Amino acid sequence: MLVSRCKFTGISAPFSVGAFVKHLAVPLSTRLHCALVNAEGGPQSRAVHCPKFQALKSHQKEQLHLYVDALLEWNQRMNLTAVREVGEVMERHVEDSLSIVPPIRDSYLSRCGASCGKISVVDVGSGAGLPGLVLAIAEPDWQVTLVESMRKRCVFLEHAVNLAGVSNVEVVNGRVEDIGNDSCFREHFDVAVARAVAEMRVLAEYCLPLVRVGGLFVAAKGHNPEDEVKNAETAIRSMGASLLQVCPVESHGPYGQRTAIICLKGHPTPRKYPRSPGTPAKEPL
Template sequence: MSSFVCLSPDRIMLSFCSNRILRAPSSLSLGTFIEHLPTFSPSASTFRRINRKAFTTNASLSTPLIEALSPRQKEQIDLYVDTLLQWNQKMNLTAVTEKSEVMERHIDDSMAIIPPIQTYLSQYGTSFDDLKLVDVGSGAGLPGLVLAIACPGWKVTLMESMVKRCAFLEHTAGLIGLSNVRVIRGRAEDFGQDRSTREIFDVAVARAVAEMRVLAEYCLPLVRVGGLFVAAKGHDPALEVRRAEKAVSLMGASILQICSVESHGPYGQRTAIVVRKDNPTPRKYPRDPGIPARLPL
């Protein structure tokens, strides 16, 4: 069995997807998919307890997360990985060059954030079936494209500033056949101040983009009050999270948990940092493009 461990705030001394919409065929229903996911059940009354229920990612197509997908979804994942590796020969999308390693380091790892999203939203009575999710700094579409395949009921926005990567994302979404994906090009700081994208998303996710202090300012202005920001991080992000506590608070949010995902891969544990948006973000945030990265809060 796999393991999914949540470290409480007390334990670490602080609180651990162009505007073009593309088409897709029908897939396994989200409800059926979720029923087959490994469970993750923190205390219903408090997030300040360690929960040792577990789940693990593996390096092959036979992992529980992958096996919960329909045959069509598995084909979409396979086509995505092949396209990623083909495009990677002419542009920098990933340092990984082997298909098995992409499955291990990227696909399962991306899908691993689904259970904590489901769990924490259900704690606040939010429907899990028709989420509006934004993947900030989507790059190669990780985790956004993977989440769009696994959860076809979600409306996934892929936010990316580089033209070539946006071209890859649009090409791949069209090739796979995803009607629930749109790609928007630009910087998070600009979209965070744009009324059409500010505080409209149920969930913002980011993976391999920046440190938590910077991610908080990139992502939280995009999330509605009561929504979540989930950052995929390495095996020991406690210090990084502690340093980000001020930035998270300034954005009107609070850190709920650091959820550790046990991995059988050579790079060990991965974590998902779960942040809840409690209040509207002050209008002065995010600051102008480039400032959050140069002068983190």
């Protein structure tokens, strides 16, 4: 796995994953995995009834089990998510991330004129790997790049990717403002996704420079994003894109109705990556 493929201003040299893991002293436990698979009653039993999770193949479920175990183990030492229970992680994060797969597939097939069997996806502000790592497990033919600015979270992502045996993921440590200006990544991806990162206006400026002409930007939002979308219209147009669809997404988790905001990249973005003043903090997970 590659943590920092290109060099960016202000990003230090590659670091030792092994040394960081040793420093954390967090041994992998099978306790959480067993609870997820075998418990009866309580949140754990509800987790395995998530419809989209249940639709996966057995080895994909096993990979997600391992990922959730690692997430909860490392969460005892790092601030990865406010969710602490297996069932909540499955409903709030895994099932919720899986819910954006159908909109991505449907929109790509109908608008991009090609099969979505082998596409490149970038998850901007991946954090704990949501939704990018979940998408990579659910769609093993997709090549997924997880972009995360915090080095500690990148170490966790590398650990989770290796532990779950996911071969179609690359982890990149860097600020999206720098990555969007780098030729290694600029207008390189078929699809950019973002979940719980920032408001739509800012997301458009973060994500669209990474999307190739003819590609998609998909933002996972709550049930009532109309004001966000309206406020983002100018930013979307300035990035060479148009609003394609605002579609409700079926979600069985506690969030209730979710929405996928889908933009189509129509022409190259301005050469200089825009920087939005007063960028809001990352949305809570």
